[in-house]
Amino acid sequence: MTPPDRNRLRPEMLGNAGRGLAYEEPLLFERSRSGRVGFSLPALDVPPVAPEDELPAEFLRGDCEGLPELSEVDVVRHFTRLSTWNYAVDLGLYPLGSCTMKYNPKLNEAVASLAGFARTHPLQPTALAQGLLQLFHQLEGHLAEISGMDRVSLQPAAGAQGELAGVMMIRAYHEQRGERRTKILVPDSAHGTNPASAGLNGYETVSVPSGADGLLHPEAVAAAMGPSVAALMLTNPSTLGLFEEHIVRIAEIVHAGGGLVYGDGANLNALLGVARPGDLGIDVMHFNLHKTFSTPHGGGGPGAGPVGVKNLLAPYLPVPVVRKLSASEGEGFALDYEFPHSIGRLHGNFGNVGMLVRAFTYIRTLGPDGLRRCAEMAVLNANYLLARLRATYHVPFDRPVMHECVLSDAKLEGTGVTTFDVAKRLIDHGYHPPTVYFPLIVPGALMVEPTESESLEGLDRFAEALIAIAQEAELDPETVRSAPHSTRLSRLDETRAARKPVLRWLPDAEPLDS
């Protein structure tokens, strides 16, 4: 077989990508033309004032240099063209492991944009925000029921802020009991946010090794446990997509040593309606509403990271707390601030409310059976992909998985093709690559999370793309190693970006040398 021209895509090797028009587009500042306007402001209906009459001259700036001058047409074309350079869930499978890139329902967007949600102010009187407070109260209740936790605060703006809140509550709990504990145990498969959240709270992180089967074992936790350990932070299912079978025994060991167990909720999608972290010994956890509850990822956010606790941590929850009025107080909901042991406020207002509205809408739409169906089909999809790919890709821990599966590039050894190359070649097939090189304990990891949104034929095409790439690695490794070939830009030089950082546009910057 003759090696194909690497710039020509062979249709038989492609999943679902073809070649289309690719538009060029400069930076906004390079498009700017003096005198263009993209706005129309109402005529001033009050006497005009000169800024220099209102404020001392030394307080005033000159021109808003750095901002462009563009017509509305220019701006619309600019961002529409830019949008065509992005991959997105609405274009296809986005199997980014641990990120749960499920479909983002359009109804949720419509609801969040209602004026009674989108055009409300966080400091308006609570009497004029009863619909929102009721939604908060109900959503807290739904999340508590789904997770088996006793209380929920919706305030954290993302999973990492939920973790931060959780670790702060753990610290407050131990301090309240007069105990000074300095360490937090984190399995070696954990998300980077776990040790970072512990570090921000002044804790030392102790890594606990996973067993040969990929699971966390009670003996390893017992060996690391001691009077200076404040908590264990774990993710269940783990970042290997495996259910931590020994969770109950592990939680008992931590509790017996006076510690608490934190549950990273990133992978909650696998458990919806099937099992509840609160029934497994978890004392505090966060939810990622942008993962499990379908709020859109927005090109990097916003997320929402509510935190749930068992009653023993309830006194430490962030303020304010939403409360349903008692019968003697009348109908409705209030915000309470008087909790002397609270860790305080985490967000300037109530968190990413627009995301809370979307997640609530999602839960209302699916109901208990629909949520469970999500978990079932997510787990079915991950196991199906594993079954289709097992013969072609190395599976470091070959056990039944939950919502995601981890493969590696070990079988490609000798071809010179690595996980990085496989990921880039998948782009030519029309897919966003999986999470790569994570979890850290699997060399060359490809972490695939299809979610329940993908159909059988969609999964087949994706599996066939990965199989085709493995064949190509044998026959024509150079094509894989120099992928992607079908994108507007080819591989980008990340080393160069970090070596001499250029972090903003400057009008007189020298052109890049190539």
Next chain:
Amino acid sequence: MRYIPHTEEDVRQMLRTIGAASVESLFAPIPEKLRLGRSLALPKAASEQEVLSELAALAARNAHTESHDWFLGAGTYAHFVPSAVDALASRAEFYTSYTPYQPEISQGTLQTIFEWQTMICGLTGLEVSNASMYDGASATAEAVLMAMRLTRRHKIVGAGLHPHYRDVLRTYAAGPQGVVTEAHREASGRTAPLDRLVDRETACVVLQQPSFLGVVEEVGAAADAAHAVGALLVVVVTEALSLALLREPGKLGADIVCGEAQSFGVPMSFGGPHLGFLATRGSFVRQMPGRVVGQTLDARGRRGFVLTLSTREQHIRRERATSNICTNQGLMLLRATIYLALLGRRGLRELARINLAKAAYLRARVRETRGLALPISAPGFNEVVVGLGVPAADALQRALDDRIVGGLDLSPYASELGPALLVCTTELASRSAIDRLVRALSLAR
């Protein structure tokens, strides 16, 4: 279920390939006794039509800027949002993508962030900006943690801070044992000289500009006081539109400028999602929290953009990361970048002047109205403290009777001013609405 594509036949076929007897059997790794064994106690599923009408009924029980004339600001601002912002930010290629980990298929998001970073640098007068923080309050807290790392000191002096920002700062500073004190306010409303509050243990002065009470502060003097003891100056901006009028804080000596950019095309949405921003000097970039985008070349020598300097971040540095932030406020950053591109160099300035003129008109009307007063003399931008002859709650209720949300009752925050409201006048406040507000406040009993 319309979000899930599987037919019964699909499921059977997939189970055969897997070699599993049933969907239930796929959950075998979860020990039987750990399973829920019942249905979740949640409301039953509902159709799209039913859910929409249920949620619309909840929405209808909240006041909003279309149901009332709006004079409430204090950190969250009711500004007009051009239609193009919603239209472009609704493109699914933007809002259903994630963090641009794969630059070859994320150039739309990456170039937008690079454009945002450029705009924020221009507006703040600093050299580097990150790709957003959760909100202004957490951006402020992270800026202070950054100053503590840079100076290896632990005292923090706050000046004119929004009370919620001060609370969040205290929450974040507790872990690394930061101690927050607060500067005094002069009778004019401006922050009193800071020289005697700072010492060789001070990590930073955190000055809000304009202050919570809407007063334009002397950034240069605060910078001198901080720098004289080797501390940094963090300037916090909650009304980003003021940056179009006021001298760039970076040019007046601020080392970090951070805050809230919700004013730039982001819906108020009951306080979130908003858009935290953070900019600093080039020499501090390695201590900056959050993601940042840099320019580079592709293999064929064409310009492109990538996430860079990631060795600061949690996924690489883990417990020694500059922050634990991962998901940020990307979609809000997109909205703000579109907004600033539309308003541009001239529009943003003109809009700021409109806001200034409306506040000047409100002050003039208050000055000539019996029973109302201006307890603060220092100049401001688009917020005015209005002194009242009756308790603020009564005045606000009187305004509500005329379908006006009249401002913020300052009694919990600045009781020494006597009964007073913090009133915000953006471009949405018409002259006649301002007249009606003044009338309502003066009629309150």
